[in-house]
Amino acid sequence: MTGRAWAAAAAALVLVAALAWLALGPGRFQQGPVLTIHLRCAPAAEGSLTVWITPAAGAAVRELRSDVRAACAAGQLQLQHFQDDADLHARLVRSAGDASDLLARNGSDIQRDRQGYFTVLRINASPPYLANDRV
Amino acid sequence: MTLTTSIIQTRLAAASRNERDNVAQQIIASATPAELLSLDAEAVLRLYEALRMLPPLVYSDRDRAAMKRLAAESQFKAPKTPEFGVDLVRTARAGHPQIQRELTADLVKGIYAAEKKRLSWLEQMGVDGDTIGRGQLGQPAYSDVGKPANFKAELERCITHAYVTRIINAQASPAREASLFDSSYSFRVPSQYAWAVTYPEVEDFVVAAYLGLRIESASKPRRSFKDTARFAVALYHGMRIMVVDAQKAVNNEVDWAPVETQLRSQGHDDECDYVNEVVK
Numbered sequence: 321m322t323g324r325a326w327a328a329a330a331a332a333l334v335l336v337a338a339l340a341w342l343a344l345g346p347g348r349f350q351q352g353p354v355l356t357i358h359l360r361c362a363p364a365a366e367g368s369l370t371v372w373i374t375p376a377a378g379a380a381v382r383e384l385r386s387d388v389r390a391a392c393a394a395g396q397l398q399l400q401h402f403q404d405d406a407d408l409h410a411r412l413v414r415s416a417g418d419a420s421d422l423l424a425r426n427g428s429d430i431q432r433d434r435q436g437y438f439t440v441l442r443i444n445a446s447p448p449y450l451a452n453d454r455v
Numbered sequence: 456m457t458l459t460t461s462i463i464q465t466r467l468a469a470a471s472r473n474e475r476d477n478v479a480q481q482i483i484a485s486a487t488p489a490e491l492l493s494l495d496a497e498a499v500l501r502l503y504e505a506l507r508m509l510p511p512l513v514y515s516d517r518d519r520a521a522m523k524r525l526a527a528e529s530q531f532k533a534p535k536t537p538e539f540g541v542d543l544v545r546t547a548r549a550g551h552p553q554i555q556r557e558l559t560a561d562l563v564k565g566i567y568a569a570e571k572k573r574l575s576w577l578e579q580m581g582v583d584g585d586t587i588g589r590g591q592l593g594q595p596a597y598s599d600v601g602k603p604a605n606f607k608a609e610l611e612r613c614i615t616h617a618y619v620t621r622i623i624n625a626q627a628s629p630a631r632e633a634s635l636f637d638s639s640y641s642f643r644v645p646s647q648y649a650w651a652v653t654y655p656e657v658e659d660f661v662v663a664a665y666l667g668l669r670i671e672s673a674s675k676p677r678r679s680f681k682d683t684a685r686f687a688v689a690l691y692h693g694m695r696i697m698v699v700d701a702q703k704a705v706n707n708e709v710d711w712a713p714v715e716t717q718l719r720s721q722g723h724d725d726e727c728d729y730v731n732e733v734v735k
Contacts, residue, residue, distance in 0.1 A: 358699050360708065395703060404598075427604050431672045432595055434586075434693035453708070454675045455686060455699060 355402035355430065355437040357410075360453055361392035362445035367414035369443070371397060376405040388412070388443060402437050406430075410441060412450045420449040458482070458490040460498040467505050479505035480521040491528040496615045497640040499529050503623055508633070522623060531619040533656075537563040539616075540660030543609040544667045553674045554667050557684040557734075563663050565733035566590055566691065573729070588652040590662035597648035597661055599668060606664040607644075613660040614644050614651070666691060675709070682711040684734045694718075694726050 357371060365388050372383040384399060391397055399408075408424040422441070424430050429452045430439045440453040456462065463482060470478040479502045483491070494502075502525060506518045526532075538560045548554045567589040578584070586593045601610050618632040625633070636642050645651045652658045669687035678686070689698050701717040702708045715727050 360703075395700075427602065431668075432599055433669075433690050433695050434593070435695055438695060440699075454672055455690060455695060455702075 352401040353403070353437060355399045355406075355408065355439065356435075357397040357399070357408070358438060358440045358455075359392050359394075359396055359443060360440065361388070361443045364445035365389070365392055365443040365449075367412055369397075370411045370413075371399065372409050373399055373402060373406040374409060375403045392443065408439060410450060412443060414449065418449075420447075422450040422452065424452055458486050458494070458498075460495055460501070463494075463498050463501050467501060475505040476507075476515070476518050480517055483521040483525055488528050491525065492530055494529055496531070496619050499525065499531060499619055499623060500636055500640045503633075507629065526623045529623065531616060531623055533620060533624075534616065536656045537659035537663060539656055540613060540663040543613060543660055544606065544663045547606060547609050548667060548671075551671065551674075553670050553680050553683045556680045557670060557687075558663060558667055561735075562666060562684065562688075562733065563590075563659060565735070566662060566666070566688070569692075569729050569732045572732075573725075587649060588658050588662075590658060590665075592648065592661060592665055594648050596665045597651065600661050600664040601644060605668060609664065610657075610660065611642075611644055613657050614654075615642055617654040617657050618642050678709050681734065682709075685711040685730050688730050688733045689726070692726065692729050694723075694730075697721075697723060697726070 355373065367388045368385060369388050369391055370383060370385045372381050374381055384397060386397060405426060407426050408430060410422040410424065412420045412422075414420075424439045424441070430437060432438075440455060442451045442453040443449065444451065466478055466482060467475050483502060503522070506522050507514055541558060541560050541563060545555060545558060570589065570591045600606050618635060621630040622633045624630075632642075648661070651661065666687060669690045670683060673683045673686035673690060675683075686698070689695075697718060698714060701714045701721075705713040705717050707713045711730075715730070718727050
């Protein structure tokens, strides 16, 4: 094979790799395991919801803050880079100012199936305002 | 004196290495059927080792005869399966009424039948994807089953039973499992499901245990036991997102019937058929 042929083959290889990267999406390689938090909301649910994960090692904490009405309309939240041993914390602050905290434990409240990690949170209009639920 | 692991260990240790197979023969010959049946894995492996693995490395007819009695009368026989795996899970979750009622050998067989019907032609040719075996489970499911909070101890018992059974029933050449026990006469649980699934009784256990996990996560107040099994099987089949969406659409998070109606209206007939084929 001549030098020009080698160069053409290399260029073709790079092109195929680039196309594969674009087709699969860079996020496929970067996002890691995802935790899906399914939300079940009372019609009058409101306030702000903050969720964060705490790995057993205790190092990284990833936080996501959402308006409850918007999150409930979407039906779910997703946290990237979930770790197999991590728990989920949630805090609901209603417009009245009161706060409710919840812990979703890995292995019991947080499960894994063929579609990834998931948990179900219920946001109520009366106490308890925040609760773990099951499919 | 009743035959125990400690007695076997002491008697074998007292003999010279070349005499240990003879001592093992004597132990087996003088044991009652009840004593042989009660021997644990370590005791059986110590006898096996003395008969077959230690110098002079001659597997005589008398060694073979002793091994034959050990294989025939110890607890390590090919189990009735999937009952064996189902019983391990049910015993581990004695206080969970839904598992006691709904986790049965028929449920596991139903999963196998429903999965077999739906294998792609590639899978039928033996080309597997992320999920493998009769139960079409993957490595994450196996890892979850083996977590300490789930069924780690039962998985170890199942693996030990499968390995020891093969070791003491090997005929001409030693079983491959004979090289897998360590100096404490225990086995490491295989990290890869692709290895574990080659043992039918282990696969049966893993499928039963994973169904047990799904039943636990589908159990909630006011939901009937039968509906709990239906939701569990739906989750086993990877239907979680469509089920959650259907529950929201029909505003019912407890019962299966309205969810099934909603799913069928959306064209998910095969998924609903899967659930009904498994849960009868």
